[in-house]
Amino acid sequence: MTSNLTTFYSSGITQMFLATFSFFMANVFVKQLAKMPVMEIVFFRSIVAGAFCWIGIRQAKVHWAGNNKPFLVFRGISGTVALVLFFITLQNIPLASATTIQYLSPIFTAFIAIFFLKESVTVLQWFFYAIAFSGVLLMKNFDPRVSLFYLVIGVIAAFGSGVAYNFVRRLKDTEHPLVIILYFQIIGLVVSIPAMLFAWKSPVGMEWIYLLFVGIFSQLGQVFLTNAFSRERAASVAIIVYTGLVYAISVGWIIYGERQTLFASLGMLLVVVGVAASILYGKRRKDLEKLEAVVK
Template sequence: MADHGKFITRGVRSMFLSTAFFFIANVLVKQVSHLPAMEAVFFRCTIASVLCLIGLRRANASIIGSNHLILALRGIFGTIALFTFFVTLQHIPLATAQTLQYVSPIFSAVLAIVILGEKLGRTQWIFYALAFAGVILIQRVDHRVEPFYVLLGIFSAFCSGVAYNLVRRMSGEEHRLTIVFHFQLIGAIAGTIAILFEWVQPTGCDWLWLLGLGVFSQLGQIYLTDALQREKVAGVAIVIYSGLVYAVVIGWAVFGESQSLLTLAGMLLVVAGVLASVFNSRRLARRVEDVEATAAYKV
């Protein structure tokens, strides 16, 4: 429940923490760019699944669940989204990769037409076109960003959209931790298979970065869940996209990834398009209360 009357509610504070934790996890992925992306997925999902299992035990919630097919599909699409997002993080600037992930709410809403039988107003399509115009601008002006990785980032966002519509199909039927656990478990299994064929031995601080990746990802999920239980997406949307500020600053300070004014303009177009769609109507905000927020994080 939202804390009405307070400028910074508990829900907003939780979303700030969630955004920060997920961003730290993204930075750690770039720190291990010399390792295969699926190796990072393995550590991320294995550590997070153990933490999630502990949470399930404490909550006395079902580990197996009842919607087995949908849980499996959610885990598969979530794992694909996570893997492709990690690849983009490792090969293009941090802020650009994060911006591409921000278009996932568009796919969530569009796919809801097919999966959930929902409808979109004409105004929403205009806002979504604005966001994609930003993506095109980024690709055209930033020569560090190859078209392949732009397409891969968009594909990651698409898979996130599928995953979160599947989550909505299970709304009220499965415990949140049950859904998250199946995703992490499938990611861990896929990662295990992948490292049997391609393994690069982590050295030195790599182990610390990989441990942090799993821990911070799970912390981000915990606070994200708390925020969504307390606030509607319209109340925390600006907080969600504040992660772009982190990405621009840290990308420059840590990885030496400067951004041109036109690239920044493209990023702002993406964020403006998605935010405008969120605030366009209360009806839309209610319909995508979980999807608009969570799709930006690949968890």
């Protein structure tokens, strides 16, 4: 029995469920900090997550500076910009809507990879992307709580995540995962400290706990995510990320009273279907290309 539990816990699928839940919890606590300046949240998140990251690097006996410093810095910058903009959307539109818009990031990852990694995208994949974006438009038109301004901010955040993911893909063969994550936290500190000089709100009461949990759950999510992709095929675990939307809709309704209209819900479904289909098709396509290469 114990052996079965250990195997279940250590599986990549379980790790991805834990990663999805951890990131979702971090988002909930950001939502709870709606009256706190975003840069301040980024600052505390970077300190807490960075501390855990530093401990992990020391235990792994890896040099923190890494090898490809320019790419590490650019990954940190793009990730920080995406994080700041995503936090802004979390604070100003329904939790489920902000989460759904962020799910567009795999599309931007694939699009940027055309130029950055010289990868190709098929007509069918573009069709899936169109389905996903039509879902975003449906959300915008049938949910008055999602303004055009915050929709654009959310889409730019997803684009920034796509840029960051491409840098991670370029760095994965030369850098330890914790080093990549550490640079993300360092850039977050560098960017947030000057900004806090112009907008500072001293945390009070439970806000300290919320800030701590944002950092803890963010770091847990990064660790579980890394473990998931190292233990299972990418296509097998990537789709699990979209269970986060179920959490977002449920908690948004129960805690924040964020009820979804029929058409807004349909829009969310289109986003998930479009992105998930593109991921599955892209993975199947790569597998077939590898098989053809072997046959030849």
